[in-house]
Every structure is written in C-alpha cells, then in structure tokens.
Amino acid sequence: MLIFDTTLRDGEQTPGVSLTGEEKLQLARQLARLGVDVIEAGFPAASRGDLEAVRRIALEVEGPRICALARAREEDIRAAWEAVRYAEKPRIHVFIATSRIHLEHKLRMTREEVLARTREMVALASSLCQDVEFSPEDASRTEPGFLYEILEAAIEAGASTVNIPDTVGYALPEEFASLIRGIRKNVPGIERATISVHCHDDLGLAVANSLAGVAAGARQVECTVNGLGERAGNAALEEIVMALLVRRDLLGLSCGVKTENIARTSRMVSTITGVPVPPNKAIVGANAFAHESGVHQDGVLKERRTYEIIDPKTIGLAESKLVLGKLSGRHALKERLQGLGWRLSEEELGRVFARFKELAEKKEVTEADLEAIVADELYRPPEIYHLEQVQVVCGDRGIPTATVRLRGPSGEELVDADHGTGPVDAVYRAINRIVGESPKLIEFSIKAITGGLDAIGEVTITVEAPELAGPNGRPRHFSGQGASTDIVVASAKAYLNALNKLLAAKGGNP
Ligand SMILES: [Zn+2]
CATH class of the missing domain: 3.20.20.70 (Aldolase class I)
Incomplete structure (x- = not known):
C-alpha cells in the first residue's frame, strides 16, 4: 500500500x-x-x-x-x-x-x-x-x-x-x-x-x-x-x-x-x-487521547483498551519527556533537534541555544518546548520590526495600558503606548501606532505547550489585510506565531510576526 x-x-x-x-x-x-x-x-x-x-x-x-x-x-x-x-x-x-x-x-x-x-x-x-x-x-x-x-x-x-x-x-x-x-x-x-x-x-x-x-x-x-x-x-x-x-x-x-x-x-x-490542529481532530488533536468522563477515566486506568483503540505511544506521543537540563551544551541540543527532525544552520542553532538556556533556568525543557522555540526563532519573515520590550499595566480597576518598544527597519528605537479593552488589545494598539498599520484580527488562539503553570504559551493569530487581494480576489490573510512563558509577550510576538509578513508582502521593505 x-x-x-x-x-x-x-x-x-x-x-x-x-x-x-x-x-x-x-x-x-x-x-x-x-x-x-x-x-x-x-x-x-x-x-x-x-x-x-x-x-x-x-x-x-x-x-x-x-x-x-x-x-x-x-x-x-x-x-x-x-x-x-x-x-x-x-x-x-x-x-x-x-x-x-x-x-x-x-x-x-x-x-x-x-x-x-x-x-x-x-x-x-x-x-x-x-x-x-x-x-x-x-x-x-x-x-x-x-x-x-x-x-x-x-x-x-x-x-x-x-x-x-x-x-x-x-x-x-x-x-x-x-x-x-x-x-x-x-x-x-x-x-x-x-x-x-x-x-x-x-x-x-x-x-x-x-x-x-x-x-x-x-x-x-x-x-x-x-x-x-x-x-x-x-x-x-x-x-x-x-x-x-x-x-x-x-x-x-x-x-x-x-x-x-x-x-x-x-x-x-x-x-x-501556521494552521492550528483542532483539538478534537482524530489521531493528532490535543484531545484525541483525553478522557473526560469519570466512567471512561476509570476504565482506562484499569485497562487502557477499554476506551482507547490506539496506544498514544504508537504515534510518538510519549509523555512529553524531559529532554535537556540547564547544563546541557550546544552539541547536545543540536543532536536532540536533529532527532526531532530539525536541521539548523550554526547561526540558527546559536539563537535557539540562547533561548533554550533562558528557559532552562526557569523550568525543565521538554521536546514540545524545544519545538515551540524553534518555530518561534525560525519561522519568522525577514524582520522589519523587532520586539524589544513590552510592558503592560492591567487589573480589574485600572485601564489596561501597554508600552511597547520596537527596533525599526534601520535599527532605530521606537516607543509608543496605548490603552485597550484588555492587555493584549492595548499591546496591539500600541504596536499599530508605531508600525502605522491596523489590520483586522481574524483569529487568536493560545495553547499551552506543556502542562503546569510554568508552561510555554504559544499564540497563533491571523490578520486580514483588506487592501491586499490574493489570487482569488479575496483579502489576503497572514498568520503569525509567538511563544513565551508570558502570554502577553507571546501575543505581541505573534502579532509582530504576522505584521512583518504583511509588510513584506506590501513590498515596502526587504
Ligand atoms: Zn486535490
């Protein structure tokens, strides 16, 4: 076959x-x-x-x-x-x-x-x-x-x-x-x-x-x-x-x-x-092996095959295992990434290694964490704007306010602030002020890469640029992803990632 x-x-x-x-x-x-x-x-x-x-x-x-x-x-x-x-x-x-x-x-x-x-x-x-x-x-x-x-x-x-x-x-x-x-x-x-x-x-x-x-x-x-x-x-x-x-x-x-x-x-x-997998997707959805009802959980604990026709290990879903600790070196990281299917240049490896070290200080790093970092570091368009810093003030009493610092196309520092209905909205508005674009947000999703409060959050967003028509005549969509242990930072990265693609498509910058 x-x-x-x-x-x-x-x-x-x-x-x-x-x-x-x-x-x-x-x-x-x-x-x-x-x-x-x-x-x-x-x-x-x-x-x-x-x-x-x-x-x-x-x-x-x-x-x-x-x-x-x-x-x-x-x-x-x-x-x-x-x-x-x-x-x-x-x-x-x-x-x-x-x-x-x-x-x-x-x-x-x-x-x-x-x-x-x-x-x-x-x-x-x-x-x-x-x-x-x-x-x-x-x-x-x-x-x-x-x-x-x-x-x-x-x-x-x-x-x-x-x-x-x-x-x-x-x-x-x-x-x-x-x-x-x-x-x-x-x-x-x-x-x-x-x-x-x-x-x-x-x-x-x-x-x-x-x-x-x-x-x-x-x-x-x-x-x-x-x-x-x-x-x-x-x-x-x-x-x-x-x-x-x-x-x-x-x-x-x-x-x-x-x-x-x-x-x-x-x-x-x-x-x-940049196309997320729906949680209920057969075989590879996040819930494909999750048992919610008590009766099912009880059955699976006694004997997996009562409610599971596939052992998750068969498709490579072992418990997301600890792969590297904070003492692991660059070479170990490289080998591990190759095992996961990624081949990086020395320059790319350097960037991923720096991010890995940063994360390893905070938590145990799993395969899924590594994949999120690689995706975050590698699948960016040519960076026109780079996120330097993001700071938000929010809570139930104040007005959510964000200050954003970006590095612009010729290396200049750009700072602006705005408020919004929530912290992410405030960040996006502040970025819009700097970049001079305000595309329509079509989709926003947050996913915890690993369980636990120290999980890396991965944000995927899609924006629509009404002024750019695709080959089918409909407005073009641009997706962006960002990962961080802080979801507001991940959201900012994802948004900037999509905006950079949009700007590149407009041909304003390389
Ligand atoms: Zn076909």
Whole structure:
C-alpha cells in the first residue's frame, strides 16, 4: 500500500498558506523520515520559485519518490521534468479535467480533443521520465464510459499509476468504491497500472472514500498531513495510516509509514504552515487521547483498551519527556533537534541555544518546548520590526495600558503606548501606532505547550489585510506565531510576526 503525500502541493493550496523553499525542504525531510512512499513536492509550472523548491527537494531528499505536478501541456511537463530529473526516483504527475462540466466551462475542449491531448502528453512525460502518473480531474463526476476510455489511453501511452480524484469531495463511500471496481473491470490494461485515490473532504468523507477505494482495489492513497488542502482539505494522512494499522484485521494491508513520527510531523506541519490542529481532530488533536468522563477515566486506568483503540505511544506521543537540563551544551541540543527532525544552520542553532538556556533556568525543557522555540526563532519573515520590550499595566480597576518598544527597519528605537479593552488589545494598539498599520484580527488562539503553570504559551493569530487581494480576489490573510512563558509577550510576538509578513508582502521593505 503506497502513501502519496501531497502536503507540499495540495496542502500548500490551503487558504492563507504559502511556504518558502526552505520551509518546504524542512517538511520534505520530515516526510522522508515519516516514511511516505511519494512526496508530491509542488507544481513547477506555477512559478520559478516553485520549480526551484521542487528541484532542491529532488536533489537533497532521499528515500521517497519525488513527484511534480503538471497540466497536460508541454511547457508544464518540461518544467516538471526540469524540477525532478535529478531525484533518486523521479515522477511526473500529469492531469487533465474529464467531467462534462469541466470540459464545457473550463477547458472548452471536446472529449476527442481531451483524449488526443492525454495520449500526446502522457507519451511526452513517459519519454522523459520512467514513472508517470495520470489523473483525470473531477473523475468522480465524469461519465464512466469516457473515464474508462481515457484511463486506457493513458496506460497505453505509458502511465504506470492512474489516480482517481474526487476533486470536489462529492462522492459517497459505496459509490466511490463501485467507481474503482468499475475501472478494474472495464479498463483494458488496468492490471499494468497502480490505481490511486485522491479524495477531498467537502462532505467530511475524504478518509472514508479513500478507504472504500482501497477496499475496492486501489493501492495508492493521496493525502496530506493534518488533512490540509483546498477548501475543506484532503484525506488526512494520519487517519488513513492509523485506520490501516488498527483495522488490519479487516483491510489486510500495511504501509511503510513509521507511525511513531506522526505526532511530531503533525506539529511541524502546523508550526510551519501556521494552521492550528483542532483539538478534537482524530489521531493528532490535543484531545484525541483525553478522557473526560469519570466512567471512561476509570476504565482506562484499569485497562487502557477499554476506551482507547490506539496506544498514544504508537504515534510518538510519549509523555512529553524531559529532554535537556540547564547544563546541557550546544552539541547536545543540536543532536536532540536533529532527532526531532530539525536541521539548523550554526547561526540558527546559536539563537535557539540562547533561548533554550533562558528557559532552562526557569523550568525543565521538554521536546514540545524545544519545538515551540524553534518555530518561534525560525519561522519568522525577514524582520522589519523587532520586539524589544513590552510592558503592560492591567487589573480589574485600572485601564489596561501597554508600552511597547520596537527596533525599526534601520535599527532605530521606537516607543509608543496605548490603552485597550484588555492587555493584549492595548499591546496591539500600541504596536499599530508605531508600525502605522491596523489590520483586522481574524483569529487568536493560545495553547499551552506543556502542562503546569510554568508552561510555554504559544499564540497563533491571523490578520486580514483588506487592501491586499490574493489570487482569488479575496483579502489576503497572514498568520503569525509567538511563544513565551508570558502570554502577553507571546501575543505581541505573534502579532509582530504576522505584521512583518504583511509588510513584506506590501513590498515596502526587504
Ligand atoms: Zn486535490
């Protein structure tokens, strides 16, 4: 059973998410460590930056197949090949829409033209790369007879994987399974290809549909970590993998994913993309293993399996363990971080080490604390404004007032103060006065990284810039994160982090 991860391609299409080449490389390394079979690294024809990011992954990441997406156009296929050709195991993934609604309104092509284009472009891809995957986009809404015909043509032209996407998340599980059975029965040459499924979660059925497809004979599942992706997202990798493992009695299939890396990978994806994981998310949500009711707690204490179908250790959720003490050196920290999947430059390591020392004076440092520090230090945009100091006065009698000191673009010191409805509001207003921006706050969440009163708090916020329209015409969103043992400081850092991204996007400063 092959796990095809598309976090870096479909997942990156999550509204508000945009990753740098460096971030993609970090994630690709972690996906390799997780043990996925294929990494879809990007869509090289989209931009030069995307092509470069895919190329770096192809050159530097070992283990999984590295795949690049291409429309059924010569320039796309050549760009995809340019990006993946130096991978150990390259793959080109060619797609074209096949449903009547897409043909009429999007492509403005006839079926004959689509069929001819598919033959020609899959053949071109096969002449460049041994491993070619073909997807008829919107397959689940394509008339089956035409779907069979186009799959046959793609296999004849050299596709060794045929992927069946439920592009708009429209199918129901039994219906999707019967589509896969129909393909196996009616497509000449299908035994020479691997059938893949790619399901979206618009009706909350992406994982159910994928598993139905697998039970009907698909042997590759396309999915993303945390279920990221367009609209409601894709099938969640961790749910697919754990369903295969927990219900192996029924499905009888296994995959190469090292489940003990799941929790860590999920956290890394959430950190780097800035998309928080909902607490009730299956497998990786903060509450996925929390038992609240007395009856359940009692049962689990007597015998874990009474109410738990997965041992949290299986996904790498050991009790957040103490990893380092205040006497640990830089080398020990570096090794520990590598074990967690982070590779830092000496300069970055220096910054993380300084923060670690600071924290180790106050408390025991756990893996989760370290991850919060790395995220805080590394995933910042080029800093236009840097937070030097924040001071608030609040309480039930006074007016919450904040004084903020920032370092500006040319190193100048900037100080201002304001009041607000609460300490965080006051801090944000003071920052707005200095920076001269006042974006709309869309989301604000605080999460305690570790339990206890000395926990590091991590704040994630999203702001909206009405004057900056994204490619879809809607106002752009910018997310920011900040971590500190003081939540007001964490909030200030997160806000400044998002503002720096916003300012960079406006192009006012480098
Ligand atoms: Zn998709």
